[in-house]
Amino acid sequence: MKQYNNLYKKAALGISLALSIGTVASCTKSFLDVPEQGKQQSTVFWKTADDATAGVNAIYGNLRSWENTAFPAIAIESMGSDDADKGSTASDASFFLQFDQFTIDPDQGNIGGFWNGQYRNINYTNQVLDNVPGIAMDENLKARYLAEAKFVRAFSYFRLVRAFGGVPLRLHVPKDANTDFNLPRASVTEVYAQIEKDLTEAAAVLPPTYSAADIGRATKGAALTLHAKVAMYQKKWSDVLAYTNTVMGMGYGLLPNYEKVFRIENENSIESIFEIQCALLPNNKDASNSQYSQVQGVRGITGGGWGFNVPSANLAAAYETGDPRRDATIIFRGETTPSGDLIPATGDNPMYNQKSYVPFSLFVPNFNEGAQQNVRMLRYSDVLLMNAEAANELNNPTKAISSLEEVRNRARQGNATILPKVTTTDQAELRKAIYRERRVEFAMEFDRYFDVIRQGRGTEVFGSKEWKAGRNEVWPIPQTEIDLSGGVLVQNPGY
């Protein structure tokens, strides 16, 4: 026991001494200087060319987000159109009906989802545009990175302005709650002016093509095509004509088979002007996050999907007799797809979107169905039809007919008995023909709803539902955003 006592004594004395000394020493300032574990601080970023590269990568990566490609995009950009119905089962996600029937109220979450998603795109671009200029790096690469960011920023503002009208114009990373957090809505004109400025600057710098390793980045052709589209929404017809003419001389073309345009093997094809790049990476589920195909996929089949945003009967009836684009756009129940998938004859919906379809054999369990499918955002046929529309508005029917015919010719796929060439030179008749051509060529590609509004035909096309001129040209500003702005943001009329 005595031995023990001594041992204890020594041990206790030793421990107390060690603890006292240890703690006194540790209570220096450095003890509390603990860096964040496993996370980098923003202050170390935006220093090198690699940082610039990573920052630009983030812009592209984020384009796959749910808000950019799934429910919010469907709700805002597709559901209102006469091409699309809600799909799925009757009661599932019934809020889509509010978009379909125009009974929407500003509290609906997908309005805010779309709004926030576009502003997230804008933030990632602003991060690059504010920070990359100060980085010492190859000046050509730097200029290209900035131009890529401007393209995506312009794209996002375009999606916002056609959905909501004038929106807050945020062109820099927000810095100070007192000055630049709570911005009022800019006018529609101001927003378009900014989009055009970004696109002009981007087109001046972006290369027409990239080497294989960079395929998927924004090109000069993408900037010009988007610029043409933006001009078209403003009825600046000579601009539309000029930009599309330029793109038509850049080497783009149409694939011979319309259906094949939307298959995995034809991603980034000669017809592609801009696509959101997606992939299925077995060891990186976070990066395999596109749900674009999943939410629209055929219900009830492994490898299919949730079955939302389905083609409407109205769309199925809109095609000319024998137009192969009807079968290429719509999956009908009971059919066997060109990729060889048999769609069961009975099930939830008579039709599904074939443009977002990915063959079921490519499904990988525990991943989103069709996660590998790129989203086609801008196609060459859009350039041609914009060219046709602009030429017709500028009283140049010959040019209009020629561009229109290029699109119809491909659609024919060599079958001379279908889709006769449009020959009328009457401006109104030709306009009608171009409108119809746009509808069937771009059906289920998230353009139809805004095309109809842009063409001033909202009441004519949607008037049987609750669509009201003077109100429904735009969707409501999200209620939460108005609440949070403390009255700085003013709701669109009628909501």
Added chain:
Amino acid sequence: MKRFFTRFSVLSILCLLFTNTAFAQNITVKGVVTDGLDKTTIPSVSIMVKGSTTGVQTDANGRYSINTTANSTLVFTYVGYVTQEIPVNGQGTINVVLTPSSQQLEQVVVIGYGTQRKIDVTGAVASLKGSEISKQASTNPVGALQGKIAGVSITNTGAPGSSPQIRIRGLGTIFGNQAPLYVVDGVWYNDINFLNPGDIENMSVLKDASAQSIYGIRAANGVVLITTKKGKSGTPTTISYDAYAGFQKVTNKVKMANAEEYATFTNELAVLNGGNPVFNNTSNLGAGTDWYDQILRNAFVTNHNVSVAGGTEKSTYNISLGYLDQDGIIQTNNYKRYTARVSNDIQLLKNLKVGYNITGVSGKSKDVPATIYHQLYSAAPSVPVFKSDGSYGDPNDQLLGDGANFNPQASLDFFNQQTKQNSVTGNIFAELKFAKHFAFKTSFGGEFGQMENRKYNPKYYATYAQKSDASILDIKRVETRNWIIENTLTYDNTFSENHNLTVLLGQSAQSNKAYTLNASAQNVPFNSDADLYLSLGDAATRSVADQGSLIKFASYFARANYSFKNKYMLNASIRADGASQFFGGNETWGYFPSVGTGWVITNEDFMKNQTVFSSLKLRGSWGMIGNASVPINPSQQLLDQTGNLVAIFNNTPFTGKSVNTLIPPAIVWEKGIGTDIGIEAAFLSNRLTVEADVYSRKTSRAIFKIPVLGSLGTKDNDLLGNQADIQNRGVELSAAWTNTTEGGLNYSIGGNISYNANKVLNVLSGETPIYSGSTGITNGSLATRTVAGDPIGMFYGYKVAGIFQNAAEIANSPTQASAAPGGFKYVDLNGDGKITSADRTVIGNPNPKYTYGVNTNFAYKNFDLALDFQGVAGVDIYNANLAYRFGNENITKDFFDNRWHGEGTSNTYPSANIGASANAAPNSFYVSSGSYFRVRNAQLGYTLPDGILNKWKIKKVRIYANAQNAINIFGYKGFSPEVGPVPTDNAEKIKTTIPNSLNAGLDANVYPLFATYNFGINLTF
């Protein structure tokens, strides 16, 4: 020690001699002194002959023997018990039952870094004895506090192994961990789930800022001090065995619509949505499946506890082993916990004591999916559990779509997840007394923990929506490494008899580190658990991720306690805390002072002759506290490098990094400033005690996240900062009456009630209110509003005027978007003829105003009975379950019966389309009172008579039956008025989830309320 004994003996003999000479008719009186409530014998009770200096003490077994005269009176006194005087009247044996007095001012209470006589305490400190805690069926010691202490409110979360929510004097802080700081034998914890209730000796709750201030850094939500059981020196080995077994049963089950009603409802919904009826025939469906009956069960629970305690003059020890086996009320859910605890104190030298407390705990749970509670609520009754061919009933057969597209039985059957938690925690200490008045104590403590979570999704097919074509194995490991070193120096002296001074100086340093590793692989085969290794999965699918956190604190503190003639007390303290979270900001260090004064009026000369008060004391205090439970380095802006920012060019991934948060404002310490005025009084020989407190606490610069404009483009649309000042004001009253009747009935009745009013003094974001409460459960709308002048997180929305009956009514009412017959008609508050967001108003308050408890104990002969009642009043609940719909979820029978289904059918309940966003928008229909009253605990015990025990060589045998939460009375139409957080999966819990108090009271998916019925035994050898 030997010398002391000798001295003592000499003294006794002298005394005896004295008494012998003074009185002639002396006799020897013998007996046992026992506790009136738990029937244990009490050692060291002082027994004096009244009017003399003759006295003895009871021995370790509560036995005494005293020589006195036949006509004398014996006075039995013991700290914490009511003093008793018993005339000898010539009896040779006098067995005495002492009644505990929980509120006695002489009591010693545990305070921060020491103990104090209750009389000297100037703050609000309440204690609960270990026996009160272990008596209850709560598996977590915190649960035992419910209704026991004024100002302490508990919300049970129910799931086995989970910890109840505790709030001390209202909501003090918003962000992060809102639990109080737990200090167990000097080591700091955020949670005491590892602690076996049977190991607790005492629990002290520090309620006011002055008492908490000495723990400045983490005291914002209050402090609970726990001392564990230790052996007593000089007592022989005592072995105790305590065990109970019983079951938990769901009470107040919500009645859901049956199959026929559900089908009717679903058809109505489809038609309202412009579709076709889902069910062709509703009348042939009958009652269908009651999913609650199918999945819920009466769940078994058993708990065993063995402890061995004792001590010699030189050392004391206490060893205990605990085993808990608790089934969840959901099939297959089970939690087992093994605890082992060793504490050992050794008096090395006359002035040097060393010791340690070590607890090892091993918990293992068989988990159920967190979504199961909501599945049971929403599953379609028209779907059978199994079809006639034995396969699972499939909602897709009835084309029910989302919202009801699951078979809860299949959800359970194919869920294979277990969570293990192993930790060793404790401390070693040395205490040196020197120079007569000084004591130096050094303590090193820590926690060495590991949590293992394994989830395996097999390849299976159950129903259309519940299937998997590949298996996936997820493995998570969390390591916890915490340490704390504390050194204190205490000086204690009494000057010229009247001045008592205690000074404490201290220093503390601590580090909390956690590391989480997640890994997963697909196509892992399964023949047995032995196959569940990542290396058996497909190499290309293996992924790994990790994360960590490290926080350090450094602190210095000092305190002085002064009392004069036991009449006037002055306590003052200051603590300086440095926290790594605030390093690099403007305030790395926070300073937290406190001061308290007390006046024991009954010790004044002018009170000497009064007989009303046994004691009367006034006290007042002021203190400041801090909150370091904030995000790590909140002032730093971080880079996001997650997979969704990976760019893909030519099908090859490239890392993307960017900034998607706002630059955080310079965040400074969140501070609480509190004052407390209290009165403590005892009447009728301390039989009646009363304690009352009035308090006010202001939390300034509260840190939390608020939603920000979406147009800022941030990832989560929120921003952290010092956002608001919050005030909690309240009154607490507790009273206890303890008595023994002439018939031998020992009883005590205690009651407490507290009132708390919460108010936001200002919101630093200016006039702009903070909207929150959007957790998906309110369809994305912000259901709560926090604005200056109101309590925090008020429910905010439209006022319902009625239900639109027809198109004509809609046309004649203020314009309302998406108005439809059967939908809510909202009140046009601003009278502009339109229903807009400007018509929203406050529709409820989730902050409870009143909490109360009544606790009673009765003991008569060998029987004892305890009845505890408890309740909450003045609180609202937002029933988000009703409109939390994505499709064809089931509804409650109440909703079905009362719904609008055609003109004139209802003007209060909406149509089946309640989930439509116009109806689901936050409104007054969803708000109802959350007040409740319950019989918290009822226990009847019987202690076997001594005669039998002596034969068996057992000191004590007590058997009892206990019912917890057996009777609950409330008007709320949801499952439970105790709305805790939404249940999370154990795997999810591993992520640092941040509960948001701005969402308090939103009932989306709670654990059903259950009662526990137990039978138990206490044995002492």
